[in-house]
Amino acid sequence: MTNLSRMNFHGAQMNLRYDGRETRERLLNAACEVFAEKGYRDATIAAICKRAGVNVALVNYYFGDKAKLYVETWQYAFEKKCCGQNLPEIDGFPPKKQLYLYVLSMLEHFLDEGEQGWFTRLYLMELANPTGLIHDIWHGLIEPKRRTLIQIICRLMGKEEVDENVLFCELSIINQCRSLLTIRRQDLEYLLTQPLSKELVNRLADHIARFSLAGIQEVAHTNHLPL
Amino acid sequence: MTNLSRMNFHGAQMNLRYDGRETRERLLNAACEVFAEKGYRDATIAAICKRAGVNVALVNYYFGDKAKLYVETWQYAFEKKCCGQNLPEIDGFPPKKQLYLYVLSMLEHFLDEGEQGWFTRLYLMELANPTGLIHDIWHGLIEPKRRTLIQIICRLMGKEEVDENVLFCELSIINQCRSLLTIRRQDLEYLLTQPLSKELVNRLADHIARFSLAGIQEVAHTNHLPL
DNA sequence: GCAAATTTTAAATTGCCATTTAAACTAATC
């Protein structure tokens, strides 16, 4: 069996023996951890295979190359480890509380070392160091989350339509969260002069929600900076 | 002349012939551009030397290795290309306007392709992908800027002392700016549904200042999120 | 149980990049 005849078997599906499926899955799990921890560039195939306890050649056997493994890992992490449930149920709450819950859900995986945090970490790693490899998937996965936040903002501003001010507010909010998640832990602790803890994360979420709420209401009212 | 006897000539100073000084400077300039554009990891010595028009061996000859070149590039960019003037003169303005000027100064190098932007870009590249190499320099260069912002916030909050709320606000502000500068241009244009322009950057600076001003005043007053 | 297909392995290959080497070259000094 030449490699050529395998060429297009690298989808998720076919011709896999039961033991094959298992190794493939082990690789995906290991890839989740390593990619989430190191980012695409710094993650080595060797490290992934070591963590999975399999031979280095198997990445190419099952996925073709590192880039394709990365893409599959993304989808896998989304479907198996996150499954759209990254956002808590926020319907029915007043919009102020919705904003708080949204922010909190972005931050709360921060200290989470477990499976829940993998997708979030992959996401943030990609934000910090875009590989461009997941461009196609990105849209479908991120856009729904985006829409949720935008709706909350619109409601808080009393607007029916999305305009520049709404998008600016969206940026302000996600950027406050994003940077917190991408900054090195030690740097954040230096800036805040205290060690990270669950409580600190909660206070931060609280702060960002209040800070942003006031910001949203401010820019909803007037259109020029009072100097 | 063995390499050993050169060992500690890699400082900025000694024993350089006039033509040597010139090549050294050409390397530093090229390094500014390449490091600022690619970040430490993705910048190759070959690319830097090509841009400088010199032989690859000269990086090691003049600086020892890539890491030392990076550190010297940082200092060089700060002294020659930025020189502490990254911040505009803000004394004498009311604190609200000071905040606006501070934000604007962080954003305005964004579209700047010239020498002025190099240090800012190096700085942001380091934030996005910390090498840890400039840890020692960092403090001295960044801390003064930080202090400026913190003072503005304190004034706006009517506080004498720096507390957690002040630091949270500082984070909120610099994170809004940071992410804008580190996000890929195409991604930002996608999020805002319009091409980047000088005017857009100005409106963004305006937004961030107003948004943050309201946020600061909000958290200065109360200590709990009204849900 | 046998044959075919699939999986796994160890080792080789390839490519990229930092770093070194040693010889050729150039400027400065006397």
Next chain:
DNA sequence: GATTAGTTTAAATGGCAATTTAAAATTTGC
């Protein structure tokens, strides 16, 4: 203008990581 110190060059070296190969091992279907 010869000697010395400093500079530049092309080519070699060495390390790391992705990828390939071909043979060995295992499972599956009959």
